[in-house]
Amino acid sequence: MSAPFVFQLRQSKALMLASISAHLLVVGSVVVSKTPSWVMVFVLACVVVSIFWQWRRKAYFSQLSVRLTASQELWLLTPATEVQVEILPGSVDLAWLIVLHWRVMESPRQDRVALTREAFSSEDWRALRRFLRWHRASAIQG
Numbered sequence: 001m002s003a004p005f006v007f008q009l010r011q012s013k014a015l016m017l018a019s020i021s022a023h024l025l026v027v028g029s030v031v032v033s034k035t036p037s038w039v040m041v042f043v044l045a046c047v048v049v050s051i052f053w054q055w056r057r058k059a060y061f062s063q064l065s066v067r068l069t070a071s072q073e074l075w076l077l078t079p080a081t082e083v084q085v086e087i088l089p090g091s092v093d094l095a096w097l098i099v100l101h102w103r104v105m106e107s108p109r110q111d112r113v114a115l116t117r118e119a120f121s122s123e124d125w126r127a128l129r130r131f132l133r134w135h136r137a138s139a140i141q142g
Contacts, residue, residue, distance in 0.1 A: 005068040006077070007124045009061050012116035019054060023047055061113055066100075068131050074102070093132045 030043045065077040076085050083104050090101035090112065101112040117125050 004070065005124075005127050006065055007120065007128070009064045009066060009113060009115065010119040011058055011061065012114070012119045014116055014118060015114055016058075023051060066128075068127065072131065072134060074131070076102070076104070087132070087135050091132060091135075093129055098128060098132065 026047055027044065030040050035043075063078055067075040067077055067082075069075065074085050074087060076083050085102040085104055088101045088103055088110065090099070092099040096117050098115045099112055100115065101110065103110045115128075120128070
């Protein structure tokens with residue numbers, strides 16, 4: 001891996017399909033059931049708000065890139081800014097899924113994103129997993 005290492009955050013097709021399926025399941029179960037119309041309207045409104053929120057979140061994350069430096073720092077890059085972030089203990093590294101949970105340095109703002117292997121090249125995936133393992137090991141050592 002050559003440093004600095006930069007990769008674009010991309011949404012997984014599998015996670016997007018799971019989200020769409022969950023929304024369709026909710027809509028279908030409400031429409032088929034014999035619930036009062038006010039409950040149906042409320043649930044459908046909640047589904048619309050959820051879809052809108054996920055669409056905005058996808059638009060936000062599609063603009064982000066992550067840079068890993070040679071000194072093992074993680075930077076979040078947007079078209080206008082570049083901020084250093086701290087990886088928080090809630091980050092998860094599985095064989096097929098990485099959940100990055102970060103806090104912008106010197107700010108209370110926290111965020112997280114789920115990333116799957118299919119959205120990255122194999123080198124990008126290995127580099128990110130290596131960074132998370134190193135980060136976890138250095139946090140344990142103190």
